[in-house]
Amino acid sequence: MSRLDHRAQRPADLLIRGAHVLDPRERIDAPHDVLVRDGVIAEIAPPNSLDAPDGVEVLDGEGRHLFPGFVDPHVHLRTPGQEHKEDLDSGTRAAAAGGYVAVVAMPNTDPTVDSAPVLRSLREAARREARIPVGFMASITRGLDGEALTEMAELADAGALGFTDDGKPVHRAGILRKALQYQRLANRLLCLHEEDPTLSGRGVMHEGEVSARLGLAGIPSISESTLIARDASLAGYEDGRIHIQHLSARESVDAIAQAKARGVKITAEASPHHLTLTHEALLERLDTRLKMNPPLRSEDDRRALIAGLLDGTIDCIATDHAPHAREEKEVPFEEAPMGTTGLETAFAAVYTELVVPGVLPLELVVDKLSAGAALVELPLPAIRRGEGANFCLLDLEAEYEVGEAGYESRSENCCFAGRRLRGRVLATVAAGAVAFRQRTFSVVGAA
Amino acid sequence: MRHLLSIEDLDRAAIERILDRAKSFTEVSEREIKKVPALRGRRVLNLFYEASTRTRSSFELAAKSLSADVINFAAGGSSVEKGESLKDTVQTLSAYQPDLIVIRTPHVGAAKLVADWTTASVVNAGDGKHEHPTQALLDVYTLRERLGGIDGRSIWIVGDVTHSRVARSNIHAFQKMGAKVTVCGPPTLIPRDIEALGCDVAYTLDGLEKADVVYALRMQKERMTDSFVPSIREYAAQYQIDGRRLGARQVLMHPGPVNRGVELAAEVIDSPQAVIGQQVAAGVVTRMAVLYELLAGRTAPDRGPLPVGAGA
Numbered sequence: 001m002s003r004l005d006h007r008a009q010r011p012a013d014l015l016i017r018g019a020h021v022l023d024p025r026e027r028i029d030a031p032h033d034v035l036v037r038d039g040v041i042a043e044i045a046p047p048n049s050l051d052a053p054d055g056v057e058v059l060d061g062e063g064r065h066l067f068p069g070f071v072d073p074h075v076h077l078r079t080p081g082q083e084h085k086e087d088l089d090s091g092t093r094a095a096a097a098g099g100y101v102a103v104v105a106m107p108n109t110d111p112t113v114d115s116a117p118v119l120r121s122l123r124e125a126a127r128r129e130a131r132i133p134v135g136f137m138a139s140i141t142r143g144l145d146g147e148a149l150t151e152m153a154e155l156a157d158a159g160a161l162g163f164t165d166d167g168k169p170v171h172r173a174g175i176l177r178k179a180l181q182y183q184r185l186a187n188r189l190l191c192l193h194e195e196d197p198t199l200s201g202r203g204v205m206h207e208g209e210v211s212a213r214l215g216l217a218g219i220p221s222i223s224e225s226t227l228i229a230r231d232a233s234l235a236g237y238e239d240g241r242i243h244i245q246h247l248s249a250r251e252s253v254d255a256i257a258q259a260k261a262r263g264v265k266i267t268a269e270a271s272p273h274h275l276t277l278t279h280e281a282l283l284e285r286l287d288t289r290l291k292m293n294p295p296l297r298s299e300d301d302r303r304a305l306i307a308g309l310l311d312g313t314i315d316c317i318a319t320d321h322a323p324h325a326r327e328e329k330e331v332p333f334e335e336a337p338m339g340t341t342g343l344e345t346a347f348a349a350v351y352t353e354l355v356v357p358g359v360l361p362l363e364l365v366v367d368k369l370s371a372g373a374a375l376v377e378l379p380l381p382a383i384r385r386g387e388g389a390n391f392c393l394l395d396l397e398a399e400y401e402v403g404e405a406g407y408e409s410r411s412e413n414c415c416f417a418g419r420r421l422r423g424r425v426l427a428t429v430a431a432g433a434v435a436f437r438q439r440t441f442s443v444v445g446a447a
Numbered sequence: 448m449r450h451l452l453s454i455e456d457l458d459r460a461a462i463e464r465i466l467d468r469a470k471s472f473t474e475v476s477e478r479e480i481k482k483v484p485a486l487r488g489r490r491v492l493n494l495f496y497e498a499s500t501r502t503r504s505s506f507e508l509a510a511k512s513l514s515a516d517v518i519n520f521a522a523g524g525s526s527v528e529k530g531e532s533l534k535d536t537v538q539t540l541s542a543y544q545p546d547l548i549v550i551r552t553p554h555v556g557a558a559k560l561v562a563d564w565t566t567a568s569v570v571n572a573g574d575g576k577h578e579h580p581t582q583a584l585l586d587v588y589t590l591r592e593r594l595g596g597i598d599g600r601s602i603w604i605v606g607d608v609t610h611s612r613v614a615r616s617n618i619h620a621f622q623k624m625g626a627k628v629t630v631c632g633p634p635t636l637i638p639r640d641i642e643a644l645g646c647d648v649a650y651t652l653d654g655l656e657k658a659d660v661v662y663a664l665r666m667q668k669e670r671m672t673d674s675f676v677p678s679i680r681e682y683a684a685q686y687q688i689d690g691r692r693l694g695a696r697q698v699l700m701h702p703g704p705v706n707r708g709v710e711l712a713a714e715v716i717d718s719p720q721a722v723i724g725q726q727v728a729a730g731v732v733t734r735m736a737v738l739y740e741l742l743a744g745r746t747a748p749d750r751g752p753l754p755v756g757a758g759a
Contacts, residue, residue, distance in 0.1 A: 207639055207640075208639065208640050209640040209643035211638065211639075211640075212638035212639060212640045212641045212643060212644065213615070213643065213644060214555055214556070214577055215555055215575060215576030215577040215578070215612055215615050216555050216575075216576070216577075217576075218638075218639065220639075286555065286556035286559065327532065330532070330534055331532060331533065331534075332533060332552065332554030332555070332556060332557045332560060332575075333554065333555055333556050334554050334555060334575065335554060
């Protein structure tokens, strides 16, 4: 993972005993002992068959699950320039606490990640501060102005994992077309935030029954789908590769499915909040933590996203982790910035709301929570002998109230706050080192 | 009842109780000394983040008629202009220990936030495009006076429904009181899915003649610059209530201030069908009844420590 950066940590020597290992891509779904030596998976053996060698810590996996670590292709770490919301340390700590072993940070920072020097200094900071490997995207246009392309080839050489103006659409088709042409040189994914500003207007939530009731300006579903349709046409014409970020609407799922059927190289992600919540939540409480872009939409849209995950139209789950400081969110709804944190709650939200009720199979969720790695050509975490250790250990029975014990993130604007969720991450091993361990989860013993 | 934040929080019985009390207060305005001691020693804080003539003055008059002390706080010329947040302003003003805060802001849900940040009772005097519950109460009061009641009556609300908190509160209030509501206006100014509130939708005035009550909304000139309507001239041609369109037995209402020659023609403003002046007068007694409902008989709020961090 040379395009990812993190601070050097002592490689783990661990024996996880008796955990139910579920790695759908490796076709493992049974209790095993997993031995890690010097950060590498040394042995996968029947439960309680391995003895811990000298100096190896034993974790009790009995009744717990071991998954390949999650990879999030879409997070905001707010660094540089907005470290009061999040920094590389707090953001990657939040990620590790959510079971993530790698995250990809968006470039809408201050300054924008739009030149090789900014990217290089950011990667250097990550090598000092990041607890798990972090990759960085660069912007498609300079300063996200939507007008002038960044030096994509040079940025790719400097380690940009992809390009995106996330937070904004590339409004001018001609600019996106040029970016798609330049993609042949830079050879990196273009990730697109799809929204037609002339349709979104001053909207602050989904346009529909709830916005009509509340008197809030709405963002119509077609604001997203019309731009997806346009950009799929552009990508098809230029034979480019695009990824659609944070899908929210049924029309958008349809637009992706049609483009895929035509052979366009297009992929898509959906967020845990769009998969589990709807605009109805705003009727219960007009909570600024529920304000994000794209907005929470209708039940019909939510069902379409779930169907899209099941049939493969949607390739991965991404959190769009978007921290904001308390004083920024503690204002009237229309004034508040868009965004919810999501790294710490992603698995638990999807597990509680979709796996427990039988809507989605567990193995599909585990797969989709790391599938984003492949989009940016990162290796998929695998629980396989000889692989570096990238996994997370969870207690699926543990139930907790979100926010009750605080957050690892520097910000607390989590849309799931106050909800009771099941599925707690006990420990995360990323790039061969222990990146997170639940405070209450003690070691069984060291041999 | 602790706060009045939304008409949706009131049932028909509560609306009738408030309006009956408003009726009993009309007698106060007819006295030589227009004051009763019902709320003597209580503090009412008017916190207005938007310009308002009649709402602010009628709340002030209502509070003073009940012998409460009134502090007026307008956002202009205050620390709000120096960037003080709504939360800090409310918590600062709460140190004056108001018993009740009347708040108007351009932001949906702000009255609810204020209610979370203070121990005082809160009356929503308009939160963005969301609600204006005392306007709805005074409108129902006015119609009760004119028609006896509105059970089974047909009420048309005509104009810019999208940007109207008056429309939203009145759709709820009129329906709770048994009326059938139709909203009518240009398709660009009728919110998508507004039918979910239980009203009918019309895009032309065809059928207006069947209405018992015509409630015209204010048409703001800036809607033209945002392309919601191509021109005010065309809007007036399509939707203006004039002497030709208004029937002799219909009742005409408007929340004020009126744009003469836009939503209403001059001849109907001064017609016997219009109850626009009565609406203004009803504002005082209705707001007296609301203040009384929230404060009389209630012991002073618990002055415990302010709920720091309460609410979102």
